[in-house]
Amino acid sequence: MCVVLDQFLQAFIKSHQIVSNLQFLYYPSFVHPTLTIEQTQKHCSDSEISVTPSQDSLAWFLVSESTPHMQASDLVPNTSIDQKAGLLSTVADASGAHRVDAVRWIRGEPIGKGTYGRVYLALSISTGKPQLVAVKQVDSPQVLRDESDQRQARFVHSVERVSKLLVDLNHPHIVQYLGFEECLGDYSRVLNIFMEYVSGSALGCCLREKGKFSEDVAKFFTLQILGGLRYLHSRRIIYRNLKADSVLLDRDGNCKLSDLEFSTREDKINKLPFTTVQRTLPWMAPEVICHQKEGYCVKADIWSLGCILLEMLTGKRPWYEDELIMITIKMNQNKRPPVPPDVVLSDLAMNFQNFNPDERESASHLKRHAYLKLSDGWRFQGFSG
Ligand SMILES: Nc1ncnc2c1ncn2[C@@H]1O[C@H](COP(=O)(O)OP(=O)(O)OP(=O)(O)O)[C@@H](O)[C@H]1O
Numbered sequence: 001m002c003v004v005l006d007q008f009l010q011a012f013i014k015s016h017q018i019v020s021n022l023q024f025l026y027y028p029s030f031v032h033p034t035l036t037i038e039q040t041q042k043h044c045s046d047s048e049i050s051v052t053p054s055q056d057s058l059a060w061f062l063v064s065e066s067t068p069h070m071q072a073s074d075l076v077p078n079t080s081i082d083q084k085a086g087l088l089s090t091v092a093d094a095s096g097a098h099r100v101d102a103v104r105w106i107r108g109e110p111i112g113k114g115t116y117g118r119v120y121l122a123l124s125i126s127t128g129k130p131q132l133v134a135v136k137q138v139d140s141p142q143v144l145r146d147e148s149d150q151r152q153a154r155f156v157h158s159v160e161r162v163s164k165l166l167v168d169l170n171h172p173h174i175v176q177y178l179g180f181e182e183c184l185g186d187y188s189r190v191l192n193i194f195m196e197y198v199s200g201s202a203l204g205c206c207l208r209e210k211g212k213f214s215e216d217v218a219k220f221f222t223l224q225i226l227g228g229l230r231y232l233h234s235r236r237i238i239y240r241n242l243k244a245d246s247v248l249l250d251r252d253g254n255c256k257l258s259d260l261e262f263s264t265r266e267d268k269i270n271k272l273p274f275t276t277v278q279r280t281l282p283w284m285a286p287e288v289i290c291h292q293k294e295g296y297c298v299k300a301d302i303w304s305l306g307c308i309l310l311e312m313l314t315g316k317r318p319w320y321e322d323e324l325i326m327i328t329i330k331m332n333q334n335k336r337p338p339v340p341p342d343v344v345l346s347d348l349a350m351n352f353q354n355f356n357p358d359e360r361e362s363a364s365h366l367k368r369h370a371y372l373k374l375s376d377g378w379r380f381q382g383f384s385g
Helices: 002-014 147-167 203-210 217-235 278-283 286-290 300-313 324-333 349-351 363-367
Strands: 020-026 041-043 063-066 090-092 099-101 105-113 116-125 131-141 177-184 187-195 247-250 255-258
Touching: 002 131, 020 247, 063 278, 090 255, 105 300, 116 187, 147 187, 203 247, 217 247, 217 255, 217 300, 217 363, 278 324, 286 300, 286 324, 300 349, 300 363
Parallel strands: none
Antiparallel strands: 020 041, 020 063, 090 099, 105 116, 116 131, 131 187, 177 187, 247 255
16 A cells, blocks of 8 residues: 555655645545555655646645645545635636636545536635535636537636626525636646535435435435525525436435536526527426527426426436437427336425416425425435435
């Protein structure tokens, strides 16, 4: 193990990116949970080592002399983030976009991949106490050579447009956005999106791994998602990208809505074209897919939540039998996602998928609905509980 450490350190020193005095090298304890604190901590020389946002492939975290109080145990992934302490300070630039001011952070291992970029675990050392954060890194191409470059550029543009709106959100069921930063990569610019780190996995992953959930567990998650939606909708914000993979779960079953970069204010909906995120299409409301010109409202998110509820109760993604093109055709024919014959849905679950958005209940009304009420003392103890 020490050989690996030394090789890593040598490679790192050779990169000549040096700003602060490095004292200790720590293994995050989730990499080798059996290591003791003594083993995880290794003295390094007084070499000056710098950590820059473009530093690649750091499998380990480095802790600078400015944080000597830090213990390896601080690095366990469920370290909670003190949002009020202001993990990363953000400033608005001339264009009004919110960016992180002088971020110092170290990239850790990849924890996920979406349509637009990779998400990494990272350690922020901007403030006194290092904090675990998640960083979504998105390529922002300077030359638009093909459809993929155009897609990336549209995404980056969308993020710049909503960056202020995202960092201002603050709700227990919404991933906290901490700031944004653009930096120069080898061939393109890279947009870094800093977020609260959620230490579990996506709801979609759990469904793929474990199959359908018990009805109570499905209600428990639905209620939490409704909490996040009610908060967004009360600010006239439409999420637009709600799907099982955008809902992150921590180990205690707490849900957090993530991937909000496509959110928009309801009043702007008729002015902005919405590029359909292909992966999200099976969860999208018919008015978003079929009648964009007429506009749509926050109720589109209620349809998407109905799809997630259906998925939790059946273990199958919405429109599980169909390719994307077929889904669009069926939606235009006013068809709903199919329900497997052995599943009986409550009237409420059906209401989520009313074709007329005006007849779909609001998030705040649904949250109080009797069907979703859990018995007193019910606790999350696993997906089938
Ligand atoms: N804040 C976070 N904390 C922990 N893991 C995260 C966080 N954000 C994202 N992830 C992980 O990274 C994965 C990819 O996230 P990302 O937001 O890029 O895409 P996505 O939600 O899967 O879909 P899309 O294709 O619409 O971008 C998630 O499924 C999740 O596993």
